[in-house]
Amino acid sequence: MAQLVTMLGITHNPFMPRLFKQAQQPPGAAKVQERIAMMRAKLAHHKPDVLITIGNDHLHQFFMDNMPAFMIGKMDRFHGTFYDEVREFGLPECDVPGDLEMCNRLLEGAYERGVDFAYSSELTIDHSIVVPMLFVRPEMDIPIVPILTNCIAPPLPTARRFYEVGRAIRSVIDGLPDGKRIGVLVSGHLSLEVGGPKQFERRLMDPDFDARAVGWITTGDIDAAARDCNVEQMVPSGNMTMGFLNFLMAMGVAGGASPTHAEGLDAGFPAVPFFAWEQKEEGAGL
């Protein structure tokens, strides 16, 4: 049987890879890099054979002319990223191997469980997958199965649906017959503003939301999260706070297991999320 050996939830802040290479860095940058190193070590320790990477396309490949709520990339190699992300963030272009067989199994297994993912056989990944990979697996040598969500172009699926899709993903993983070691890498954020009056402020956007959100993840309280996470409720915390919804999918994948690490790091930026769920002993699930 396949085993889910670890799941990590981290930031996909696209400015950070360039920032971390600069000689002059803001005071909080060292703390963020320490946590990233910790997450990288966790991933290496659990030795996954494949990584299911969950993020959200930022109006790059998917647009309002044809917007999937949830989709799976179905390729044996994925290219990242797009011209504008190289220009604006200085992100490197990269190629990541894909596990096509696992892409198909996940897609078909989800159909059987009532989740109709869209799929793409020509997917370019943007910073929501490229940045987490640069952070926790810069070698980019573990095949991925990319899952993208719509948490950027309202109307969005409900918060509870993000969780339920996570449950379905976990059910598929648990039913896989081979002995693969599965890792899940989820990216998103806590309260955040981009393109609004509060963008680029070096402070937590909404510390109250951040504390509640980390609390929901810590206790697995999907009912409270579902109650407080619709677009109208989240925009006042920062107009792109909906990127938190990806972590509710992680909560679904965790299936009630408690995280071994859950934090919204205050490093002098909008809060930087770090979540981890880990297999406690070899052979046991999360």
Add this chain to the structure above:
Amino acid sequence: MSKYLVNKFMHVVNMNEEAEGAYVENPPGFVAQWEKGERLKFTPEERRALERRDYGSLYAMGVHPFLLWSFTEAVWRTEMDREELVRDYKAKAAVAGYPDFET
């Protein structure tokens, strides 16, 4: 209002170096040429805002803010200092508050 079409225009300019260059060189000319190829059409206000690269008006119309900032940075970066652009963008956005950006 055809917010969708304005978002589509910004999406094209933002993601394509050639389109970005052509738009910056001659905004009214590029807008007119691009719109000719579209079945949907801009309102006069939308067309004017795009011809002027007027991010404050575009923000107030409720275009997608994530896309608008990236587009704004792309099409003003060679003419405006980034700090000044960020400051002015935020000041103009603050006047409009948080328009609904659903299409």
